Amino acid sequence: MEDKGLWREVLESKYGSWRNLNEIVILKSASRWWKDIHKVCGSSTQGAWFENCKDWVIGEGDKVLFWEDLWVGDAPLSLRFHSLYLISESKQSPIARVGHWVDNTWVWELVWRRQRLVWEQAMEAQLYQLINSRTFRKGNLDTWSWKETVEGAYTVRSAYMKLMGSSEGESDKVFTELWSIRVIPKAQLFGWRLLLDKLPTKDKLSVKGVQLQHSLREFCLDCEESASHLFFSCAMSQKVWKMCDSWIGVSLVHHNQARIHFQHFHMSSLNTRQNTMWKGMWLAIVGEIWRHRNEVIFKQKKVDIEEIFSLAQVNAWAWLKHKIPSVSMKRIPMSKAMSSSSVILHTSLVTP
Structure with a gap:
């Protein structure tokens, strides 16, 4: 679905974004079609297999939420650095709003509600080390990459094999x-x-x-x-x-x-x-x-x-x-x- 298509606007106005597929509870008023998609994707309490099979390829950082989305490491930054998340001024903000480009180099601008304690400063240093390990692509859109195929493109077969406990091309x-x-x-x-x-x-x-x-x-x-x-x-x-x-x-x-x-x-x-x-x-x-x-x-x-x-x-x-x-x-x-x-x-x- 295109980024600014009519159906995208309809779905987001009714159900919210794709992030709601990971929620434990779904609206009773949701259509049977949406409930089926929610059930197949699996909530966070069911392993969230679909969420774990995709990876973000960061471009300008306009789609990926810095704290809440899983885009670096093995868990969202809001969970891994929860103490820093609580004092952040950038909750629910995309990556694009947590830094800026200087020529072709990305520079972070993390803003806090108060001064960090000594142990929080050490945690902040770990945070910077982690997020600096990712490279961004200036002028490109944020996209998803599917981990279960070599090409990074989603296929029904690869999703089926994942649900069956195997990877595509693997005789398990x-x-x-x-x-x-x-x-x-x-x-x-x-x-x-x-x-x-x-x-x-x-x-x-x-x-x-x-x-x-x-x-x-x-x-x-x-x-x-x-x-x-x-x-x-x-x-x-x-x-x-x-x-x-x-x-x-x-x-x-x-x-x-x-x-x-x-x-x-x-x-x-x-x-x-x-x-x-x-x-x-x-x-x-x-x-x-x-x-x-x-x-x-x-x-x-x-x-x-x-x-x-x-x-x-x-x-x-x-x-x-x-x-x-x-x-x-x-x-x-x-x-x-x-x-x-x-x-x-x-x-x-x-x-x-």
Whole structure:
């Protein structure tokens, strides 16, 4: 739609700008067509996938709101530098009004309601460092670039592949395998959110400006919490995965990225169908790590690695037994090539 077209004026007068598509609540008087667009784009509480798939190519800065729009970094400046946002005189202002051109160089003119405190001055220096990392194009309009295609142009296929958990041109069978695992839907849903990196870990909450009273480092004191660290890298979770390795009599090096870790979680002695069932154990372990992490943080529970793994075993077995009543657990000797000192026993899933 052209910048000054009649339909654009009609839509903006009735519904506001495209920014309203990210709002949690939509007007009851909105048409079914607009409600469908709002639902497809996803609100901020639903991940706002459409918003995260586009990027601004800054020209003169006349369309992009300096504080409120996501145009630099991984979050709007109003969230990342919230204290400075509160004292800014430039709220709801486009970039073009927060600076000016000197020949071919852009110069910022940030205006504040009061003098900054010492700690706010340090934050202001970080702000300048971040916004100076972007380059502007004098004489050009602000445009959107679509992240899911190489050309930067939106395509229906790329949007569909994004919603299905894949990128255009990528043969991604991870989610197909996930939905085929014989477990309860709740476990699959949790695994889906983990593989998409959509769990409310501390790094994700801080980007959204959510400040928690509880420390999320009580489960693991090594570093700031992220999904990859919590489930696969921290000392506590690594002990759980090593217990699983010991249980089946192997010694493995695990990847710290969820998708790769999930894909590598298989046993060479099992066929494809049996390995699909075995991946239910993966879902059980990550689910118990998350549940245990929440109890440690919010209920001051002590970390218990053996409890995590034991409950994961129980859950995996219960899910599989519920889905396939005839399934049984059979212990068979592994190849002597995998153990020179003794015959190791591992657990193999078999069905009559």
